Amino acid sequence: MIHQYKSHGYNIVMDVNSSAVHVVDDVVYDMIPVYEKQEDKEAIFASLDSYPREELEAAYEEITRLKNEGMLYTEDIYQKYMTDFKKRKTVVKALCLHIAHDCNLACKYCFAEEGEYHGRRALMSLEVGKKALDFLVANSGNRRNLEVDFFGGEPLMNWDVVKELVKYGRSLEKEHNKLFRFTLTTNGVLLNDEVMEFCNKEMSNVVLSLDGRKEVNDKMRPFRNGKGSYDLIVPKFQKFAESRNQTNYYVRGTFTRNNLDFSKDVLHYADLGFKQMSMEPVVASPEDDYAIREEDLPRILEEYDKLADAYLEYRKAGKGFNFFHFNIDLTQSPCVAKRLSGCGSGTEYLAVTPWGDFYPCHQFVGQEEFLLGNVYDGIVKQDICDEFKQCNVYAKPACQNCFAKYYCSGGCNANAYNFTGSITGSYDVGCKMQQKRIECAIMIKAALADMEEETGASADVAGEISHVC
Known part of the structure; x- marks a missing residue:
């Protein structure tokens, strides 16, 4: 999956499955979606005939290199492991x-x-x-x-x-x-x-x-x-x-x-x-x-x-x-489980009321259908925990084609439930704001890298974004 956008003078290309991020020039930016759908080199060039031939050749070579190095058009390597992931x-x-x-x-x-x-x-x-x-x-x-x-x-x-x-x-x-x-x-x-x-x-x-x-x-x-x-x-x-x-x-x-x-x-x-x-x-x-x-x-x-x-x-x-x-990490951290399932509410993370009742998180407190147990008896409704355990980006239909899924990890389960009635739903307004924040965060990484190059001061972004020109 590829996500492309222009922000503050930067042409940014995200290869979602590999988490690779590239800042590219105009010809590479315009060629990337054509290259993905068209195998014939000359047909690709014909669709971009406003650019000089030498620029098209250079762009084609760079895109091919990134593809061969696993930094563009990569496959989803996580979905096939979901059965084991759910059993973890x-x-x-x-x-x-x-x-x-x-x-x-x-x-x-x-x-x-x-x-x-x-x-x-x-x-x-x-x-x-x-x-x-x-x-x-x-x-x-x-x-x-x-x-x-x-x-x-x-x-x-x-x-x-x-x-x-x-x-x-x-x-x-x-x-x-x-x-x-x-x-x-x-x-x-x-x-x-x-x-x-x-x-x-x-x-x-x-x-x-x-x-x-x-x-x-x-x-x-x-x-x-x-x-x-x-x-x-x-x-x-x-x-x-x-x-x-x-x-x-x-x-x-x-x-x-x-x-x-x-x-x-x-x-x-x-x-x-x-x-x-x-x-x-x-x-x-x-x-x-x-x-x-x-x-x-x-x-x-x-x-x-x-x-x-x-x-x-x-x-x-x-x-x-x-x-x-x-704040955004472009180096494929945190761990896979965290990126796929988020905060761990209802499984790894619980809220405790003043009288000792357990709920999946603080936003579910008081909703009796999510009462899991208490500090004296432990978890007594394991089925609810199991439901939360299976809540991940592959269980949420809205996440399937979303470029942000490995950064937001499927979003907030409480918001999903409160707006859709299901923890596998999506709070659409919240999703759009999250997507925008992620785009801004990546643009900032690119800008800080440029500032580092101009001033020689460390911005801690070296190696996180490739520049393709």
């Missing part, structure tokens, strides 16, 4: 601990209903948390590295239990030959020096929730009395990011129909001094006034192009930052 033994390697089904903000788009998750307000007890960590250790097989995310609601509303669970997890490591990677997601309201110090010692990553500009954030992320949260949390987040040497954190926002000019919010992060950031599209019911709609897509896709331009300009000016969706 999986282990639990990550838990999302809902340490608090309660929150001190009233974010308008919150899928967790201010932390309640279609249920009741509750805080996880230390007993339940320990049982969850015991379950993770017992069901992780030979895997050494385990991940636990403290999530909510707002986890800092149950801070003492967070600290005790970290302590308990560390006590299990040596005996069981495990290494816990703890992470935390917070709205920052209760963030203080003691929390920062502890997180800097124990949390591998911290997600800081902020929607960008003050007027945008305060419209969607107010306190329950309607007052905005921006002025309280931004200074704390700035201090925290600096205390972590601008690494191992993300400022994470959500854009809605109210701020389709979200590139300004990302740049606002950068202007505040943040170096690690993410901005996610809201996922909401179509009847919500802030929900993203199909008709919004042209503007959103244009906004990603604007952000890509600004990203490169900030980089050139020495003010570079890391935008999560512009």
Whole structure:
């Protein structure tokens, strides 16, 4: 499968099955689709007779070389292994601990209903948390590295239990030959020096929730009395990011129909001094006034192009930052299983409620049809786990002819279910945004490679993109 597109002055060709990416000149770009369908060399040249013969000969030679080297028109080598892939033994390697089904903000788009998750307000007890960590250790097989995310609601509303669970997890490591990677997601309201110090010692990553500009954030992320949260949390987040040497954190926002000019919010992060950031599209019911709609897509896709331009300009000016969706690995990592099946929800990754129930991930919590078991009895509905285990890019019809499938790994199962009623469905609006982000990310790789060549500075992209002229 070949995907071609033009972006910011670059002609980019992706060989989807091999993950090879090429920046090419006009004649190669125009010849590639003809070459694939036409075997006769002279017929190919006849269809491109606006180019000089010598350019056509050179392009034909380069395309033939790339094909022979397995970098163009390659076959799908993964589908034939899917039977074995589905039978592979999986282990639990990550838990999302809902340490608090309660929150001190009233974010308008919150899928967790201010932390309640279609249920009741509750805080996880230390007993339940320990049982969850015991379950993770017992069901992780030979895997050494385990991940636990403290999530909510707002986890800092149950801070003492967070600290005790970290302590308990560390006590299990040596005996069981495990290494816990703890992470935390917070709205920052209760963030203080003691929390920062502890997180800097124990949390591998911290997600800081902020929607960008003050007027945008305060419209969607107010306190329950309607007052905005921006002025309280931004200074704390700035201090925290600096205390972590601008690494191992993300400022994470959500854009809605109210701020389709979200590139300004990302740049606002950068202007505040943040170096690690993410901005996610809201996922909401179509009847919500802030929900993203199909008709919004042209503007959103244009906004990603604007952000890509600004990203490169900030980089050139020495003010570079890391935008999560512009990170892309063109060297065929991560592993095949990850590329085919994504986050591992319902199999390798589970969410745990404050009272100890298991769900496939945090976005399924409260949907009783996806209740898998609990920390006391373990997994009692293995059939649901088996269904998730078989959820991969080959099980999703919309993925079959999509160039992005090995980068997005089939997308979010929860979004697929919520919009189509099936975890093998596809959230089409989300897919189109993901495709655009991937195209921008690859273009940025090409631009950074050119910057590296011009300046001699390392952009860490050597060998990832071939230039064919």
